[in-house]
Amino acid sequence: MAAEAPEDMTREQLLERLRTTEAALAEARQASVDGAFATELRQALIRMGASTQLAAPVATNDLLDLIVRTAAQVLSAQAASLFLIDRETNELVFEVALGESAAEARKFRVPLGQGIAGWVALSGQPVARSDVAQDARFAGGIAQRIGYVPKTVLCLPLRSGDDVIGVIELFDKANGQPFSADNMQVLEQFGAAAAVAIEQARLVRDLAQLFVVVLRGLLPGGSEEAALRQALETRAGAFTERAAQSQQYRDVLEITQLVSEISRQGPEARQHCRQLLASVAEYVRRVADRTSAGGGPS
Amino acid sequence: MKPAWHEPFTPEALRYEPNLPVLDEITPEWAWGGSTGRGVRVGIIDSGINADHPAVGGMVRGGVTVVEQGGTTSYDPSSYEDAFGHGTACAGIVHRVAPEAELYAVRVMGPSGGGTGAMFAAGLRWAIENGLQVLNLSLGTTKRDWFAALHDLADAAYFRNVVLVTAANNYPQVSFPSLYASVISVACSDEQDPLRFYYNPAPPVEFGAPGIEVPVAWEGGGYATMTGNSFAAPHITGIVALILAKHPGLAPFVVKTILRSTAWNARHRPTRPGSAADSGE
Numbered sequence: 013m014a015a016e017a018p019e020d021m022t023r024e025q026l027l028e029r030l031r032t033t034e035a036a037l038a039e040a041r042q043a044s045v046d047g048a049f050a051t052e053l054r055q056a057l058i059r060m061g062a063s064t065q066l067a068a069p070v071a072t073n074d075l076l077d078l079i080v081r082t083a084a085q086v087l088s089a090q091a092a093s094l095f096l097i098d099r100e101t102n103e104l105v106f107e108v109a110l111g112e113s114a115a116e117a118r119k120f121r122v123p124l125g126q127g128i129a130g131w132v133a134l135s136g137q138p139v140a141r142s143d144v145a146q147d148a149r150f151a152g153g154i155a156q157r158i159g160y161v162p163k164t165v166l167c168l169p170l171r172s173g174d175d176v177i178g179v180i181e182l183f184d185k186a187n188g189q190p191f192s193a194d195n196m197q198v199l200e201q202f203g204a205a206a207a208v209a210i211e212q213a214r215l216v217r218d219l220a221q222l223f224v225v226v227l228r229g230l231l232p233g234g235s236e237e238a239a240l241r242q243a244l245e246t247r248a249g250a251f252t253e254r255a256a257q258s259q260q261y262r263d264v265l266e267i268t269q270l271v272s273e274i275s276r277q278g279p280e281a282r283q284h285c286r287q288l289l290a291s292v293a294e295y296v297r298r299v300a301d302r303t304s305a306g307g308g309p310s
Numbered sequence: 311m312k313p314a315w316h317e318p319f320t321p322e323a324l325r326y327e328p329n330l331p332v333l334d335e336i337t338p339e340w341a342w343g344g345s346t347g348r349g350v351r352v353g354i355i356d357s358g359i360n361a362d363h364p365a366v367g368g369m370v371r372g373g374v375t376v377v378e379q380g381g382t383t384s385y386d387p388s389s390y391e392d393a394f395g396h397g398t399a400c401a402g403i404v405h406r407v408a409p410e411a412e413l414y415a416v417r418v419m420g421p422s423g424g425g426t427g428a429m430f431a432a433g434l435r436w437a438i439e440n441g442l443q444v445l446n447l448s449l450g451t452t453k454r455d456w457f458a459a460l461h462d463l464a465d466a467a468y469f470r471n472v473v474l475v476t477a478a479n480n481y482p483q484v485s486f487p488s489l490y491a492s493v494i495s496v497a498c499s500d501e502q503d504p505l506r507f508y509y510n511p512a513p514p515v516e517f518g519a520p521g522i523e524v525p526v527a528w529e530g531g532g533y534a535t536m537t538g539n540s541f542a543a544p545h546i547t548g549i550v551a552l553i554l555a556k557h558p559g560l561a562p563f564v565v566k567t568i569l570r571s572t573a574w575n576a577r578h579r580p581t582r583p584g585s586a587a588d589s590g591e
Contacts, residue, residue, distance in 0.1 A: 137449065138538055171452075
């Protein structure tokens with residue numbers, strides 16, 4: 013690679029030139045590696061930023077829809093809804109609405125403290141009510157405007173730690189009976205699952221926002237980012253559909269829910285949980301190592 | 311699925327524990343017969359009380375709103391109007407059971423959300439230090455951070471003869487102060503008679519009182535038929551007010567003994583194993 017040495021160069025000059033050339037070569041090689049790394053890093057960040065931001069809310073919404081739909085089925089409710097609290101406006105916002113008037117219901121927001129959902133959101137206490145249709149104020153509110161006045165309601169808070177983040181509400185049991193304390197207990201389970209899904213989505217959304225901020229710092233021009241984002245949007249959509257339906261996603265959710273429940277029991281329980289999970293992870297790693305070494309689990 | 315706190319009080323699960331023979335002389339008639347709760351000061355630690363609601367019968371005698379600002383709490387005695395109705399619903403039940411008990415509102419929740427642990431603790435402290443005799447706590451906190459502070463307050467109440475009546479969370483997760491031994495912890499039972507309650511020999515929830523399909527005060531001076539543990543505790547609060555009006559100065563452990571002795575399932579036997587109690591006192 014080095015040029016042929018001119019006749020009049022001394023041995024020292026020749027050696028010096030060789031060293032310079034080698035240094036330049038090494039520098040060029042490193043620059044190339046750095047450049048490839050920078051590109052990969054940049055693309056990875058964009059991918060993570062775009063896919064999490066796009067995928068999470070959609071996947072969560074599907075999951076919440078699934079949770080509310082299953083709860084309504086299990087408890088034979090004619091309609092159901094899930095609200096989240098908008099802390100900016102102190103209102104409840106429909107996240108999921110199922111039933112004949114669902115589309116109409118979605119258009120409304122409920123001020124905190126109003127109606128059963130507002131009462132539950134503020135008090136944090138679950139309630140069932142069995143004489144709703146007799147209440148002129150209830151009928152005169154959202155219920156009448158959307159053309160659906162329920163007779164019975166079961167409503168529970170969704171909690172993130174000690175904070176209420178929303179409510180889940182079922183309307184009208186199929187047999188016309190009031191919702192029971194047992195129904196309340198069953199709905200608690202669905203509410204806990206929904207709260208975990210919402211917590212996770214918020215965490216992912218926060219992370220996505222962080223990545224976007226990082227990206228803005230890394231990328232001087234917007235064109236490359238926009239192009240990559242557009243390309244990734246399509247893939248993220250497909251990923252979202254698969255994620256919501258996959259058994260793996262639900263398994264992971266269940267594990268997360270269990271860990272979350274244990275974590276709330278205090279430091280001792282957390283310590284036990286951590287040790288147990290670490291042991292399982294260690295075992296799984298060993299099995300994986302043996303498998304990859306060709307032995308397979310015995 | 312874990313059993314909910316109300317399950318020991320279902321007809322199938324209800325246990326009939328014999329009382330100490332000597333305590334059999336403590337009858338409901340002896341304990342609160344003829345009492346209206348007259349003169350007993352009952353605190354409702356909640357969202358305030360709407361004093362004009364017919365459910366409280368004009369018995370609201372005072373109160374305070376706990377205000378939190380910049381990490382410190384203070385008391386505003388000028389207003390304790392209910393922020394959204396929960397406190398009025400609880401106060402109305404107490405009034406139905408003990409119509410001449412004096413009601414005091416200790417507002418620890420605002421119109422934009424549940425109060426903080428600090429507001430709750432401050433409200434409890436105010437109630438203990440201001441001469442109230444029975445406190446209804448249809449709410450609590452699940453934050454372990456508040457375990458010690460609330461435990462101290464529960465002890466302070468106990469040693470000052472202030473009876474704390476707490477609602478258990480419907481779902482069996484830790485909740486303070488409802489799981490302390492010094493308080494009277496209540497879950498709901500499927501019972502309509504406001505004076506019929508049950509004893510559970512398997513704590514932490516020791517008593518079951520009506521909380522299913524209960525008429526409670528609702529918006530605009532009206533009523534609603536509701537189910538929830540929030541509504542069970544005020545029944546026991548009302549009964550404690552009846553007892554204290556007839557037997558002033560009782561310590562909380564004596565009150566609990568009286569409740570245990572007058573519980574329906576301590577005084578009745580099932581007509582056949584596994585069935586509900588027979589009727590008739």
